[in-house]
Amino acid sequence: MTDEEDRRKQQGERRHPSDKDETAMPRRAHDSSRVRAAIRTELEEVAEESLGTQTETRPVPRVISVENVTLSFEETVLENVSFAARSGETICIVGESGTGKSTILKLLLRLLIPDQGRVAIDGEDITHLTFDDALKVRQKMGMVFQGAALFDSMTVYENVAYPLREHTDLQEDEIEARVREKLEFVDLEPHKVMEQLPSELSGGMKKRVGIARGLANNPEIMLYDEPTSGLDPLTTATITYLILKLQRELGVTSIVVSHDIRSSFRMASKIALLANKRIGFFGTPEEMTGSDDPYIREFLGGF
Amino acid sequence: MILERFNDAAKRGVYSLQEFFVLAGKALGFIFVKPFYASDLFQQMDAIGVGSLGIVLLTGFFTGMVLALQSSVQLQTFGASDYIGRLIAGSMIRELGPVLAGLMVAGRVGSGIAAQLGSMRVTEQIDALNTLGTDPIKKLVTPRVLAALVMLPVLTIINDFIGILGGNVIARFYLGKPSALYWKTVFEQMLAGGFTLHYIPNDFIQGLVKPFVFGGIISLVACYYGLKTTGGTEGVGISTTRTVVTASILILVVDYFLTQILLSIFPQ
Numbered sequence: 373m374t375d376e377e378d379r380r381k382q383q384g385e386r387r388h389p390s391d392k393d394e395t396a397m398p399r400r401a402h403d404s405s406r407v408r409a410a411i412r413t414e415l416e417e418v419a420e421e422s423l424g425t426q427t428e429t430r431p432v433p434r435v436i437s438v439e440n441v442t443l444s445f446e447e448t449v450l451e452n453v454s455f456a457a458r459s460g461e462t463i464c465i466v467g468e469s470g471t472g473k474s475t476i477l478k479l480l481l482r483l484l485i486p487d488q489g490r491v492a493i494d495g496e497d498i499t500h501l502t503f504d505d506a507l508k509v510r511q512k513m514g515m516v517f518q519g520a521a522l523f524d525s526m527t528v529y530e531n532v533a534y535p536l537r538e539h540t541d542l543q544e545d546e547i548e549a550r551v552r553e554k555l556e557f558v559d560l561e562p563h564k565v566m567e568q569l570p571s572e573l574s575g576g577m578k579k580r581v582g583i584a585r586g587l588a589n590n591p592e593i594m595l596y597d598e599p600t601s602g603l604d605p606l607t608t609a610t611i612t613y614l615i616l617k618l619q620r621e622l623g624v625t626s627i628v629v630s631h632d633i634r635s636s637f638r639m640a641s642k643i644a645l646l647a648n649k650r651i652g653f654f655g656t657p658e659e660m661t662g663s664d665d666p667y668i669r670e671f672l673g674g675f
Numbered sequence: 676m677i678l679e680r681f682n683d684a685a686k687r688g689v690y691s692l693q694e695f696f697v698l699a700g701k702a703l704g705f706i707f708v709k710p711f712y713a714s715d716l717f718q719q720m721d722a723i724g725v726g727s728l729g730i731v732l733l734t735g736f737f738t739g740m741v742l743a744l745q746s747s748v749q750l751q752t753f754g755a756s757d758y759i760g761r762l763i764a765g766s767m768i769r770e771l772g773p774v775l776a777g778l779m780v781a782g783r784v785g786s787g788i789a790a791q792l793g794s795m796r797v798t799e800q801i802d803a804l805n806t807l808g809t810d811p812i813k814k815l816v817t818p819r820v821l822a823a824l825v826m827l828p829v830l831t832i833i834n835d836f837i838g839i840l841g842g843n844v845i846a847r848f849y850l851g852k853p854s855a856l857y858w859k860t861v862f863e864q865m866l867a868g869g870f871t872l873h874y875i876p877n878d879f880i881q882g883l884v885k886p887f888v889f890g891g892i893i894s895l896v897a898c899y900y901g902l903k904t905t906g907g908t909e910g911v912g913i914s915t916t917r918t919v920v921t922a923s924i925l926i927l928v929v930d931y932f933l934t935q936i937l938l939s940i941f942p943q
Contacts, residue, residue, distance in 0.1 A: 481806055507808045515806040521799035535807045585807075 432458040434495070435593060435625045436480060441489035449475050451649040453489070457642075459592075462619050462626040464636035466671075467646035473629040474518075476646075477595050480627065481513060482506040493593070511539055514586030518598040520578035522570035528555075528581050529566040535589045554584040558614055576607035583614060594618060596628040600635050608635060615639050633672065645671065698902070699895050702816040715818040723784050723819075724826035728833070730779050735834035738771055739763060739841025747850050756850055760860030761867075763842035768865070768882040772835035774930055777889035780827060781922040785897040788819055789918035792901025793911035801902065811902070820894040827890030828883045835882065869941065877941040885933055889926050896922045 437456040443449050449472040457463045465473050478484040479491050482498045491498050498509050522531050532551045536542055542550070552562040558580040570578060579599060586594055599615065600608040612635045618624045619639070630636050636643060637657045645653040645660070645668065653660060653668055660668060743763055750756040792815060795801050804811045839861055846852040868877040900914040900921070 478802075483802060483805055503810070507805075507810065510806055511808045513806070515803070517799045517803060519798055521803040523795075523800055523803070524798075538807060538809055 432460065435459050435493070436463075436627065437490075437492045438476070438479070439490045439492070441479060441486040441491060443472075443475065443479065443484065443486050448649055450479075450486075453646075453649075453651050455642075455644050455651055455654050457625050457627060459625055460619065460623045461641040462615065462628060462639050463642050463644060464628045464630055464640035465644045465646055466630060466633055466636050468671075469631060471646045472649065473631075473646055474597050477515070477597055477627065477629055480593075480595060481510055481515065511535075511589060512591055513593045513595060514583075514589065514591035515595045516579065516582045516586050516597065516599055518601060520570070520582035522578055522581055522585070524570045526569075527566065528568050528570065528573070531570070531581060532585045532588050534585065539589060550588060551584075554587050555581075557587065557617075558584045559610070560584070576603055576610065579603070579607075579611055580614070583611075583618075587618070590622075592625060594624050594626045596626065596630075598630055598632075599628060600630060600632045608632065611635075612638050647671075694903075695895070695899050698812065698816065698899050699891075701812045702820045702895065702898070705810075705813045705817040706821055708813070712814055712818050715814065716821055719818045719822035720826055722787070723780065723822050724829060727780050727783055727826075727830055730783060731776055731830050731834050732837050734775055734779055735767075735772070735837040736841040738775060739767060739838030739843075740845050742766060742771070742838070743842040743845035744849065747845065757852065757856060758860055759842065759846050759850065759852065760839075760857040761864040764839055764861040764864040765878070767835045767838040767842075768878050770930075770934075772831050772838060773882060773885035773889060774926065776827060776831045776834045776886060777893065777926045777930075778923055780823070780830065780890075781893045781926060782919055784823070785893045785918045785922045786915045788894065788897035789901040789904075789915045790911055792898060793904035793914040794908075796902060796904045797907050797910060816895075816898040816902070819898060820891065823890035823894035824887060825890075827886040827893070831882065831886035871941070880941060881934075881937045884937060885930060888929060888933060892925050892929065893922045896925065 434456045435458065439454050441453045442451050453476070455463065465476055467473050475484065479486055480493070482491070482501060485499055489499075493509055493512060496509070498506065501509065522528075523534065526534070529548075529551055532554055533547050536547050536550060551566070555562040555565065560577065560580055565573070565577065565581070570581070573581065583594075583599075594615075596615065599611050603611065615626060615628065616639050619626060626639075628636065628639065640657055642655060643653070643657055643660050644651050647667060653663065653665065661672065663669070743759060746762050747756055747759060750759055750762070792801075795815075801811050801815075804814060843854055843857050846857045847854055865876050865878055868881075871877055871880055897918045900918045904910045904914045906913070
């Protein structure tokens with residue numbers, strides 16, 4: 373396959389989210405075995421596709437690049453950390469708790485500024501931007517927080533509509549259409565949840581509304597902080613499936629911070645293992661399982 | 676070792692002060708910068724102003740009554756109980772009205788703001804705002820500060836009036852002074868302090884500059900501690916306590932210095 377064909381194929385995958393698959397996820401867990409089967413099929417398909425394209429991703433531009441970043445608060449958190457994500461890739465950052473995984477997301481959002489090194493989004497160095505310019509760069513990104521971080525004084529509708537009201541001149545009916553579209557994309561029924569407050573939702577539903585809010589502005593990059601922590605295995609699978617669906621249907625570049633190694637292996641194009649303040653390993657899941665580095669073997673122990 | 680610790684504490688203190696003034700500068704500066712979050716402003720004005728009306732009415736009324744009761748004893752000694760209206764009006768408008776409204780609002784609204792912003796901080800909602808391209812200071816702090824700056828003088832006017840009315844009740848039913856006489860002396864007091872620009876009684880200026888400043892103190896201290904919250908729900912509790920303590924002390928201290936300044940500008 374030539375580079376040109378490859379690029380066209382990637383573009384073709386940026387389908388409109390309303391063009392849903394016939395084989396889409398069952399809505400709720402009436403029949404858990406059916407849900408699991410659907411997830412397994414989805415995951416296998418995606419795994420096959422990503423295997424097929426992985427070797428030919430070189431011409432795709434780097435969307436995110438982190439170069440030799442060092443960051444200290446009272447003590448050093450990150451030391452000489454480098455990795456890059458190309459368009460459409462899903463990078464999972466894994467590591468033990470408290471190793472500064474979430475800090476990397478804050479660096480990408482420029483909520484933190486590195487002491488040394490460079491963070492670039494779409495080739496633009498964001499480390500020296502002014503506060504207002506940083507707000508503009510953040511509009512290219514959608515972030516899903518660990519606890520969903522929905523605004524609890526607003527309804528689900530207002531939460532998802534928030535980035536639209538802030539940054540677009542869309543009319544109210546267009547906003548409503550977009551909110552419905554995004555809620556449907558994350559397999560929620562808009563008419564049921566739109567008027568509910570975040571406190572009335574379950575953990576998994578909050579996460580999904582969080583994803584819908586992150587997606588509202590059609591970002592090219594999605595960042596996830598522990599998207600599956602604290603969820604039951606079935607909901608974990610559903611969220612993993614959603615992240616995959618985003619990558620596949622919208623071609624979104626994703627950075628997922630997680631300590632859930634099982635889910636990470638399912639969705640990652642590449643895995644970055646953060647250990648001792650550095651990136652101890654950066655490569656495909658297959659390369660990781662094939663590694664004989666003792667720390668990686670120990671980390672993967674149970675897997 | 677001790678010196679080092681002292682040095683660190685001093686540095687932290689100066690740094691916090693700097694952070695506070697940066698926050699204050701930004702919050703006040705954003706009042707004039709688009710986009711204006713009008714609905715947030717009205718919501719906050721409702722919460723701070725209308726929400727605090729009950730406690731302000733209650734404290735004002737009883738303070739006016741107890742002030743009349745206590746001073747009646749002293750005034751009777753000098754045969755000056757006809758002038759009770761002057762005493763009540765003077766103390767309520769210049770001093771007690773603003774300070775009492777300030778302390779009540781610090782307790783009720785200051786704690787609420789700190790707890791709300793603190794919870795938003797620990798549940799990452801502040802980070803979410805930043806991520807969604809909104810400046811949290813503009814969205815959260817500015818409407819609260821502006822609402823407090825507007826509503827505290829309004830609450831103070833109500834507090835003054837209801838306090839003087841409380842005094843009227845005691846003068847009429849305990850001392851047996853006619854209401855007409857009471858209100859005549861009240862107005863005498865208001866006009867006695869002289870005028871600014873020919874029409875505005877100096878007492879009113881004194882009585883309204885103070886709540887304006889207190890409104891700023893309460894809202895900024897609450898927002899500062901709220902946004903700085905760390906350490907989960909326990910941290911929210913600590914921020915709330917700190918807000919009420921710091922704002923109350925600042926109100927009393929600043930009140931003294933403001934009175935000094937205002938008295939030198941508008942001598943009686």
